[in-house]
Amino acid sequence: MGAVGVLAVQGDFIEHVHALERLGERVLEIRLPEDLDRVEALVIPGGESTTIGKLSERFGLSDAIRERSADGMPVWGTCAGLIFMAKNLGNSGQATLGLMDVTIKRNAFGSQLDSFETDLEVEALGGDPFPAVFIRAPIFESTGDGVDVLAKLNDGKIVAAEQGNLLGTAFHPELTQDLRFHEYFAKKMR
Numbered sequence: 562m563g564a565v566g567v568l569a570v571q572g573d574f575i576e577h578v579h580a581l582e583r584l585g586e587r588v589l590e591i592r593l594p595e596d597l598d599r600v601e602a603l604v605i606p607g608g609e610s611t612t613i614g615k616l617s618e619r620f621g622l623s624d625a626i627r628e629r630s631a632d633g634m635p636v637w638g639t640c641a642g643l644i645f646m647a648k649n650l651g652n653s654g655q656a657t658l659g660l661m662d663v664t665i666k667r668n669a670f671g672s673q674l675d676s677f678e679t680d681l682e683v684e685a686l687g688g689d690p691f692p693a694v695f696i697r698a699p700i701f702e703s704t705g706d707g708v709d710v711l712a713k714l715n716d717g718k719i720v721a722a723e724q725g726n727l728l729g730t731a732f733h734p735e736l737t738q739d740l741r742f743h744e745y746f747a748k749k750m751r
């Protein structure tokens with residue numbers, strides 16, 4: 562059984578490591594392109610997407626991630642990680658990995674609603690609503706043809722989606738005790 566990588570250049574990567582370990586996964590922190598050779602999937606954490614982007618580019622990680630993703634490696638981005646995965650950003654010119662065929666709007670809730678928690682219906686997870694933590698969160702402005710929407714807020718804003726090997730959430734499952742998104746991603750890996 563292969564290991565899961567967590568991109569560990571900036572942001573709340575350690576929370577993802579702990580969540581995956583609680584599920585019994587073998588986890589490796591990814592800081593160099595060659596680290597990626599030892600994992601079967603990659604999580605990109607929340608944090609500051611411009612910093613994660615710049616450091617990943619500088620360390621040669623961006624190209625390595627693009628290559629592996631094109632080969633089908635599962636990649637999951639949460640919050641800043643989702644921003645970094647997107648093909649298009651509606652309100653920022655920063656460089657991204659250009660993986661997921663979506664347009665993402667950064668800091669979509671403005672300063673008044675900086676962070677909040679809400680119960681989300683996520684059919685793909687079944688059962689109880691998911692406790693979603695949003696922190697200076699982005700939203701999906703639009704999604705391409707091959708993208709499946711997994712969750713919306715009550716006002717219709719899209720906050721989780723997947724496209725083949727790619728999973729994106731605008732919120733932070735790693736900051737809750739609910740491991741169902743981590744389980745969902747681990748299943749994608751198998």
Ligand code: GLN
Binds near residue numbers: 609639640641667696
């Ligand atoms: N606002 C951050 C950004 O634009 C993302 C915040 C987060 O990851 N919690 O990168």
